[in-house]
Amino acid sequence: MVLIEAIDFIYDAVRLDEKLLIREFNNLNVNYRLVNAGELTLNLPNGGDGGAAFIRTISQHKSQLVSQLYEALGGISINPAMSILIGNNKAVTLAILSRVGVPIPNTVITLSGDVAVKVLNAVGIPAIVKPVHGSWGRLVSLVGGVEDLQLLVRHRDSMGNPQYGAYLVQEYVRKPGRDIRVTVVGDRAVAAIYRYAVNDDWRTNTARGGKAEAVRVDPELEDISVRATKAIGAYYAGVDVVESDGGYKVLEVNTVPEFKNVQRVTGVNVARHIVELVLDLTKRG
């Protein structure tokens, strides 16, 4: 058992999401301290018991490293380091969801651009092609044919970043111009929104300026969202879901999730739910 004296709220860039969380930490009189990841120093050997890190860094690399360091020193990380590593990797996330039977779109994962081109027809055209890492819809492409994908592979090769050598080739789910962001906290889907694409952009990320509307969460949506969150080992998450002819399908599980739009549109105090969960977890040790 770890004795938690204060919770380290790890941040780098402060979004509205972090401000909402800080407000609830204050409202609930939580003993916490704001720790700028850029100024964090760990002196080794330190023989300490670790501490509790509430990871809210916007940099994915920093989230992964800091969460792992707190756990390596015997402390706890919220979310756990492994869930952050998995959540930051779309390929591994889908593999785990597949294993536990959470519905996902048909997807081929390959470490070769040439193979990605070869499997395209089997996946179906148009298809969605994504990198393994990345967020906010960056480098996610809608591919209309083999020539599109060949061009995309050449562009990716010219970027000179080995992580762009891995491809997710995914069936294009003909969603009704929207997808769903479900915020799961603990065992519950506390709130959800539809995210509508802007104009004719097929991407629906609100980071891309999409509009939003509250969702009445039905038992099936809650079930797959909570199962997806637990499958990757997260305590709370933002689960991206699409509606297909065959029912809901999970696209991603975000482990340092933004929720400001969910909170604004639904009126649910998501930040309060998250901070209560953090308190519960740190009391348990």
Added chain:
Amino acid sequence: MPTKTSCQVCGADIEIPDDVLDGELVSCPSCGQKYQVVIQNGLIQLKLIKVEEEDWGE
């Protein structure tokens, strides 16, 4: 009193509220350029951010 500073890109005024936090993101109301607030020794500075060059996400 909110602090006023000039956008490095378009020169428009950017108002920094009194309760701004270190690390907070602000945008120029005129051109949309993003900045990160850096507070050191009580001094507020704006660091220009190029979002596409960062590994930012959820």
